[in-house]
Amino acid sequence: MTTRTATTYQWSARGFVAPGVILVAVLLYLPLLWTVYLSFTHYDGLGDPQWVGLDNYVEMFTDPGFVGSALNTLLWVVGTLIVPVGVGLAIALLTWNLGGGIWLRLPLLIPYALSGIGVGVIWSFILSSGGALDQALAAIGVTDPPRWLIDAPLNTVVMIIAAAWQGVGVNALLFTIGLQSIPKEPLEAARIDGANGLRLFGSILWPMLRPLTAVVVGLSIVASLKTFDIVWSMTKGGPGTVSETLALTMYKDTFVNSDYGLGSAIAVFLTIVTLVASIIYLRQQLSPKNEI
Amino acid sequence: MTSRRTLVTAVAALTVVGAALAGCSGSSGTAGGATTGTLSFYTDKAAWKPDFESLNATSKKDADITVKTTGYSDANQYDAFIKQSFRTSKSPGLFTWHTGDSLKQLVDDGLVAETTDIWAKAVKEGWVSEDLRTSYTFDGKQYCVPMNIAYWVMFYNKKTFDQNDITVPTTWDELNQVAATLKSKGVTPYYQTSQLFTFQWFQHLVASTDPDLYKGLEDGTVKYTDPRIVDVMNTWLDEEKKGWFSDAGSSTDPAVGLKQGDFAMIDFGTWYAGNLAGAGMTTSDYGMFAIPAVNSALDKTPVAVESGPLCVAAKSSQKALGLKYSEWWMSADAQSAWNKAHGDVAFNPKATVSDPALAKIGTEIAGPDYQLYDRFFEAMPTAVVTVALEQFGAFAANPGDPKPFLQKIQDAADKYWASQKK
Numbered sequence: 093m094t095t096r097t098a099t100t101y102q103w104s105a106r107g108f109v110a111p112g113v114i115l116v117a118v119l120l121y122l123p124l125l126w127t128v129y130l131s132f133t134h135y136d137g138l139g140d141p142q143w144v145g146l147d148n149y150v151e152m153f154t155d156p157g158f159v160g161s162a163l164n165t166l167l168w169v170v171g172t173l174i175v176p177v178g179v180g181l182a183i184a185l186l187t188w189n190l191g192g193g194i195w196l197r198l199p200l201l202i203p204y205a206l207s208g209i210g211v212g213v214i215w216s217f218i219l220s221s222g223g224a225l226d227q228a229l230a231a232i233g234v235t236d237p238p239r240w241l242i243d244a245p246l247n248t249v250v251m252i253i254a255a256a257w258q259g260v261g262v263n264a265l266l267f268t269i270g271l272q273s274i275p276k277e278p279l280e281a282a283r284i285d286g287a288n289g290l291r292l293f294g295s296i297l298w299p300m301l302r303p304l305t306a307v308v309v310g311l312s313i314v315a316s317l318k319t320f321d322i323v324w325s326m327t328k329g330g331p332g333t334v335s336e337t338l339a340l341t342m343y344k345d346t347f348v349n350s351d352y353g354l355g356s357a358i359a360v361f362l363t364i365v366t367l368v369a370s371i372i373y374l375r376q377q378l379s380p381k382n383e384i
Numbered sequence: 385m386t387s388r389r390t391l392v393t394a395v396a397a398l399t400v401v402g403a404a405l406a407g408c409s410g411s412s413g414t415a416g417g418a419t420t421g422t423l424s425f426y427t428d429k430a431a432w433k434p435d436f437e438s439l440n441a442t443s444k445k446d447a448d449i450t451v452k453t454t455g456y457s458d459a460n461q462y463d464a465f466i467k468q469s470f471r472t473s474k475s476p477g478l479f480t481w482h483t484g485d486s487l488k489q490l491v492d493d494g495l496v497a498e499t500t501d502i503w504a505k506a507v508k509e510g511w512v513s514e515d516l517r518t519s520y521t522f523d524g525k526q527y528c529v530p531m532n533i534a535y536w537v538m539f540y541n542k543k544t545f546d547q548n549d550i551t552v553p554t555t556w557d558e559l560n561q562v563a564a565t566l567k568s569k570g571v572t573p574y575y576q577t578s579q580l581f582t583f584q585w586f587q588h589l590v591a592s593t594d595p596d597l598y599k600g601l602e603d604g605t606v607k608y609t610d611p612r613i614v615d616v617m618n619t620w621l622d623e624e625k626k627g628w629f630s631d632a633g634s635s636t637d638p639a640v641g642l643k644q645g646d647f648a649m650i651d652f653g654t655w656y657a658g659n660l661a662g663a664g665m666t667t668s669d670y671g672m673f674a675i676p677a678v679n680s681a682l683d684k685t686p687v688a689v690e691s692g693p694l695c696v697a698a699k700s701s702q703k704a705l706g707l708k709y710s711e712w713w714m715s716a717d718a719q720s721a722w723n724k725a726h727g728d729v730a731f732n733p734k735a736t737v738s739d740p741a742l743a744k745i746g747t748e749i750a751g752p753d754y755q756l757y758d759r760f761f762e763a764m765p766t767a768v769v770t771v772a773l774e775q776f777g778a779f780a781a782n783p784g785d786p787k788p789f790l791q792k793i794q795d796a797a798d799k800y801w802a803s804q805k806k
Binding site for chain 2: 136331
């Protein structure tokens with residue numbers, strides 16, 4: 093009787109779980125496997141894919157354009173860590189103990205409500221040649237301003253700043269939550285011992301923020317590796333391909349050139365890099381030996 | 385009892401998911417052979433949807449067919465959708481596509497319905513020129529019908545020309561003189577950009593220097609690194625160095641730029657008249673002229689033509705209906721109605737073109753002094769076009785030795801032509 097009840101319960105549970113499992117399998121696992129399969133084929137979106145083995149991967153790694161995109165993506169990863177994460181942390185540190193600090197942080201959150209494309213459109217208006225920034229500079233006598241969106245790597249740098257404008261508020265918010273959740277006792281003890289400013293930050297705040305920093309940095313790495321929308325809306329990866337990221341190269345190969353195989357190979361490469369970077373980083377940061 | 389109920393719940397849940405997924409691939413539409421009714425029409429020209437649907441009254445009266453339009457605004461997303469649709473029974477009864485390499489791919493795979501009979505009738509009726517038929521011919525048979533055509537001409541700001549005592553140039557030397565005069569008066573002669581529409585000056589310089597050279601690029605017998613192509617690029621470079629082109633990094637709408645007099649001329653398809661109207665310009669503010677040939681020894685002035693096809697999927701459940709509509713579409717009545725709704729020049733010489741300025745330039749270019757060639761975008765293989773557009777954009781942004789830019793395009797061309805030999 094007991095066995096019978098358990099079986100019934102199990103069947104019931106499986107029935108309820110099944111729709112979710114099937115949806116995940118069909119919408120996430122199958123496309124992933126299909127993409128991996130396509131990366132070993134030549135496929136133009138018509139007819140059937142033709143198996144070509146590792147050809148797409150060989151082509152990908154020997155293409156100078158791919159190397160340029162990989163370097164730009166690396167610049168995005170580093171830049172995103174320095175600017176939105178770094179500035180977000182600085183804002184949180186400077187305002188978390190301040191009366192009314194929320195009013196300083198709140199406006200920074202507003203751009204987060206915008207889509208990446210929206211941010212791109214706004215910043216294109218500011219940064220394009222003869223745009224708002226150039227006009228403002230001309231008003232103070234700068235007649236030959238840099239070509240913000242034309243010259244590399246300046247164009248990637250200004251796009252990272254545009255992305256930071258959007259992302260810094262949410263990072264500041266997360267760090268503030270982290271700071272506010274630090275127990276008061278060790279902080280007070282440190283202060284009584286005379287720790288202040290950098291000393292307090294380096295010895296107490298930073299180590300105690302580590303779990304949250306790990307998450308913020310981890311999310312930033314993943315987000316920057318798949319940078320697409322802001323670049324697509326501001327420079328389309330150009331002029332030429334000088335500001336192209338791997339996600340843009342993947343899109344162009346797949347949907348503009350209809351080379352689904354090569355596009356899939358880049359997608360697989362990007363997935364592996366993102367997974368490996370995330371796993372290595374999070375394992376290292378969140379391992380028990382790093383906890384205080 | 386409990387057991388049965390849970391089993392029923394589980395099966396019901398699975399059925400819902402199954403039904404949802406099946407919905408993605410189910411068939412629909414009018415019965416196969418019907419030649420009257422409502423036709424499902426797909427296009428990447430979402431903004432033109434009201435124009436297409438405004439023809440329903442005329443098509444209902446003439447052929448008892450109305451179209452229901454689904455418009456995509458992202459061309460790449462649209463192309464992927466259409467390609468995927470061929471794998472299902474929902475392949476469209478009518479859809480817009482691109483001529484050149486893209487159409488050849490569909491024809492090679494047997495995915496679009498043949499329209500040879502429709503073309504034979506249209507040519508016989510004088511609805512279309514024999515020239516245009518070649519863009520739609522593969523192995524002696526025709527596929528799809530022209531949705532539209534546009535000639536690539538020079539738009540100019542009449543006020544700027546008048547203020548600087550400039551008349552419309554009729555030779556290459558005169559055009560260069562116009563550019564030099566404008567520049568000396570502080571007006572930038574030509575518009576250029578570093579994104580998408582980066583090819584037009586190159587196409588004109590090559591095709592009007594030597595049409596055979598352009599043909600050679602089309603079929604891969606001429607390399608982009610050929611000294612004659614390098615010469616053409618150096619002509620362009622010279623003009624860049626003289627400051628004849630606008631800032632390639634500007635994001636100002638070119639129609640607004642022309643209106644404001646930021647530059648005096650802009651090389652675009654005749655459809656750009658619609659954009660200029662949108663910016664508040666009328667034909668008393670802007671004019672059009674066919675760009676003179678670089679090589680004055682040519683008998684006829686080459687003019688780039690673009691033509692977008694209307695196609696019917698070979699296995700569509702609405703194939704008969706789509707073909708019937710295609711036949712009606714080519715008629716003078718249909719094209720007059722389309723022209724009234726949408727503007728631009730007409731491929732059907734018997735159609736009435738509403739805009740007198742477009743009618744004038746359309747008639748002029750269709751006459752004996754001009755020779756049409758396919759626009760770069762459709763004439764060259766897609767993979768080459770992608771790289772070429774990027775490289776021309778990079779050249780416009782940073783004009784310099786053209787060889788590295790040309791080499792990158794040739795690398796893409798080498799890869800494409802090698803894949804064709806496999």
